[in-house]
Amino acid sequence: MKAYQLTGPQTLEQVTAPDPETLDGQVLLKIEHVSICGSDTHLNFHPTLPEERYPFAPGLPCHEIAGTIVESKNPDHPVGQRAIMLPTFSPGVGMTTGGLAEYMASEKVIPLPDYGDTADWVMCQPAGTAIQASREWGTTDEKTFLVLGQGAIGLSTTAVASRMGARMMIGVDLDDYRLEKASRLGADATLNADRDDVLEAVMDLTEGKGVDVVVEATGDPDGINVALQLVRNRGTIIGFSLVSADEPTILRHQEWMRKEVRILPTNAAGAIDPVAPIRDMVGLRDRGWWDPAELITHRVGWDQVQDAYEMYADRSDGVIKIAIAID
Amino acid sequence: MKAYQLTGQRRLDLVDAPDPTPADGQVVVKIECGSVCGSDTHVRYQPVLPEEQYPLAPGAPCHEIAGTIVESRNPDHPVGERVIVLPDPSSAGGPGGGLAEYIASGLLIRLPEHGSTEEWLMCQPTGTVLYSARRWGQSTDKRIAVIGQGAIGLSFTMIAERTGAKQVIGIDLLDYRLDKARELGATDTINADRENVVEALAEVTNGEGVDVVVDASADPDGLNQAVSLVNMYGTIIGFSQIPRDQLPTFRHPDWMMKEARIIATGSSLSQTPTESIQTMVDLRDRGWLDPSVLITHHSAWDDIPDAYEMYAGYTDGVIKNVLDISGAAGSGATA
Numbered sequence: 096m097k098a099y100q101l102t103g104p105q106t107l108e109q110v111t112a113p114d115p116e117t118l119d120g121q122v123l124l125k126i127e128h129v130s131i132c133g134s135d136t137h138l139n140f141h142p143t144l145p146e147e148r149y150p151f152a153p154g155l156p157c158h159e160i161a162g163t164i165v166e167s168k169n170p171d172h173p174v175g176q177r178a179i180m181l182p183t184f185s186p187g188v189g190m191t192t193g194g195l196a197e198y199m200a201s202e203k204v205i206p207l208p209d210y211g212d213t214a215d216w217v218m219c220q221p222a223g224t225a226i227q228a229s230r231e232w233g234t235t236d237e238k239t240f241l242v243l244g245q246g247a248i249g250l251s252t253t254a255v256a257s258r259m260g261a262r263m264m265i266g267v268d269l270d271d272y273r274l275e276k277a278s279r280l281g282a283d284a285t286l287n288a289d290r291d292d293v294l295e296a297v298m299d300l301t302e303g304k305g306v307d308v309v310v311e312a313t314g315d316p317d318g319i320n321v322a323l324q325l326v327r328n329r330g331t332i333i334g335f336s337l338v339s340a341d342e343p344t345i346l347r348h349q350e351w352m353r354k355e356v357r358i359l360p361t362n363a364a365g366a367i368d369p370v371a372p373i374r375d376m377v378g379l380r381d382r383g384w385w386d387p388a389e390l391i392t393h394r395v396g397w398d399q400v401q402d403a404y405e406m407y408a409d410r411s412d413g414v415i416k417i418a419i420a421i422d
Numbered sequence: 423m424k425a426y427q428l429t430g431q432r433r434l435d436l437v438d439a440p441d442p443t444p445a446d447g448q449v450v451v452k453i454e455c456g457s458v459c460g461s462d463t464h465v466r467y468q469p470v471l472p473e474e475q476y477p478l479a480p481g482a483p484c485h486e487i488a489g490t491i492v493e494s495r496n497p498d499h500p501v502g503e504r505v506i507v508l509p510d511p512s513s514a515g516g517p518g519g520g521l522a523e524y525i526a527s528g529l530l531i532r533l534p535e536h537g538s539t540e541e542w543l544m545c546q547p548t549g550t551v552l553y554s555a556r557r558w559g560q561s562t563d564k565r566i567a568v569i570g571q572g573a574i575g576l577s578f579t580m581i582a583e584r585t586g587a588k589q590v591i592g593i594d595l596l597d598y599r600l601d602k603a604r605e606l607g608a609t610d611t612i613n614a615d616r617e618n619v620v621e622a623l624a625e626v627t628n629g630e631g632v633d634v635v636v637d638a639s640a641d642p643d644g645l646n647q648a649v650s651l652v653n654m655y656g657t658i659i660g661f662s663q664i665p666r667d668q669l670p671t672f673r674h675p676d677w678m679m680k681e682a683r684i685i686a687t688g689s690s691l692s693q694t695p696t697e698s699i700q701t702m703v704d705l706r707d708r709g710w711l712d713p714s715v716l717i718t719h720h721s722a723w724d725d726i727p728d729a730y731e732m733y734a735g736y737t738d739g740v741i742k743n744v745l746d747i748s749g750a751a752g753s754g755a756t757a
Contacts, residue, residue: 226562234556259585
């Protein structure tokens with residue numbers, strides 16, 4: 096099959112890779128649409144990694160994947176069913192493979208309804224992680240929220256918390272176009288961290304108390320410290336950022352202890368059941384609760400994969416989410 | 423002032439009552455409208471109460487009340503402010519009620535200046551539901567069944583849907599209420615009069631069952647039904663007020679077998695009875711959920727006894743009936 100793989104910093108090359116083997120309990124997906132996640136670019140595509148990490152496995156870095164099942168060794172998921180699939184370890188390749196390829200085999204299957212474009216449905220994958228995060232903060236209506244970083248994950252969290260009845264939602268980012276999107280998705284107030292004094296503004300908005308829940312979705316090693324400044328005493332921080340091991344965070348330990356802050360990391364891939372929140376997001380989109388496809392700003396094809404990753408890494412052209420057709 | 427008071431079973435009489443006087447921290451509200459709650463009818467209006475309980479205080483039974491402050495001894499709530507007001511147990515002459523021209527209270531929920539008072543008033547019952555719905559925690563990982571689709575059950579249905587429950591199943595005996603439930607966000611409904619609820623619930627959930635059952639039936643057996651419907655280790659939210667002479671036989675072994683958590687809720691008896699209603703007002707203000715969709719009827723001051731009959735009898739498709747208290751001033755009839 097044809098595939099892309101990361102062969103060096105910011106270099107995706109087309110290769111011919113062996114077709115994946117479908118194991119018992121797995122299905123083979125003909126991939127139709129994928130999307131890029133911030134972790135794909137800032138942990139994998141963008142930095143210069145140690146030489147021995149290259150080349151990546153065929154299809155990587157990409158884990159937001161949807162298509163149609165063309166071979167099944169799992170009685171629950173017949174051929175012809177459409178699905179979002181999560182990557183899994185491939186014994187044939189010796190590592191986990193990814194979505195920048197024609198096919199992928201996995202047992203982590205989220206069935207999709209028969210209607211609608213898989214480009215739109217695949218957005219339930221990242222949005223499902225916001226559902227997962229919401230379970231960490233518990234009930235919503237009596238709490239004030241601040242989401243640091245209004246990329247696709249931050250915006251999904253903004254949308255989800257607003258729909259659940261957040262008492263107040265404050266969106267923070269460095270880019271105005273992302274803040275405008277945050278307002279449209281339900282943020283009551285937005286702050287540009289480049290121009291505004293965020294701490295002062297947040298204290299003004301919360302009568303000097305700070306916010307009940309800060310969602311840290313910056314991808315920045317220091318994001319958790321900013322969150323510690325903005326959260327109220329005994330408040331909650333939900334940590335979303337995946338930060339490179341090369342960029343250790345110096346934690347403001349005193350601030351954390353003084354405020355008695357609860358810090359909860361959320362990482363859907365590490366969940367006991369990573370499929371569940373995505374499946375629940377698919378159910379919510381199906382019944383019209385929220386459509387994460389409104390995050391899509393760009394739709395591109397197979398030949399534009401390299402450009403798409405560069406655009407995502409650079410945050411250029413107002414990009415929030417790119418749907419890539421594997422055609 | 424003019425007031426109604428309950429003088430016997432299903433008997434509301436018009437009386438002249440003394441005007442209330444506010445204590446420190448209280449205000450006097452000129453009442454514009456009230457609405458009937460299920461607990462008003464089935465715990466007070468409908469049953470035969472012990473003789474010594476009659477007559478109820480002037481204005482009772484009615485605790486869903488909104489109007490405008492006309493006298494204030496509370497610096498946070500000036501004259502002219504529009505509020506939802508809760509009867510205040512600390513009031514000198516007793517808490518009073520909404521079927522009267524005035525009420526004194528320190529339990530106030532500030533309303534925005536726009537919109538009709540009666541529509542804002544619906545944040546009172548739905549706000550108490552918001553308080554109770556918090557007790558099941560997060561919604562997105564749960565299937566939730568609500569027994570009883572009156573105004574309270576429908577409020578649970580709306581909130582469960584809005585907070586992202588996987589599935590919201592409304593259960594009632596009356597089809598018009600189930601129609602309303604689907605209109606307001608129930609993904610499925612079950613008519614408990616016609617269907618075997620346990621089987622129907624298993625069917626609509628593809629055998630998954632429900633993680634949360636809300637008992638808003640006001641039926642003494644509602645709690646037992648909730649135990650029979652909930653999944654192992656599930657949660658039951660109790661909202662029903664049951665008259666003391668109708669106490670249920672509790673199916674203790676079924677409950678133990680399921681290890682179900684039962685949480686009784688009642689915001690009016692909590693430390694902060696106004697908080698969840700104020701939150702509901704704020705959420706309605708920004709368009710999150712509009713409980714005024716529950717209003718089906720309006721009654722003039724003179725027709726208030728009929729309104730209670732209608733509510734107690736579930737007639738004419740009633741969900742929520744708004745009572746025009748401001749009409750009291752223009753009414754000639756007093757006892």
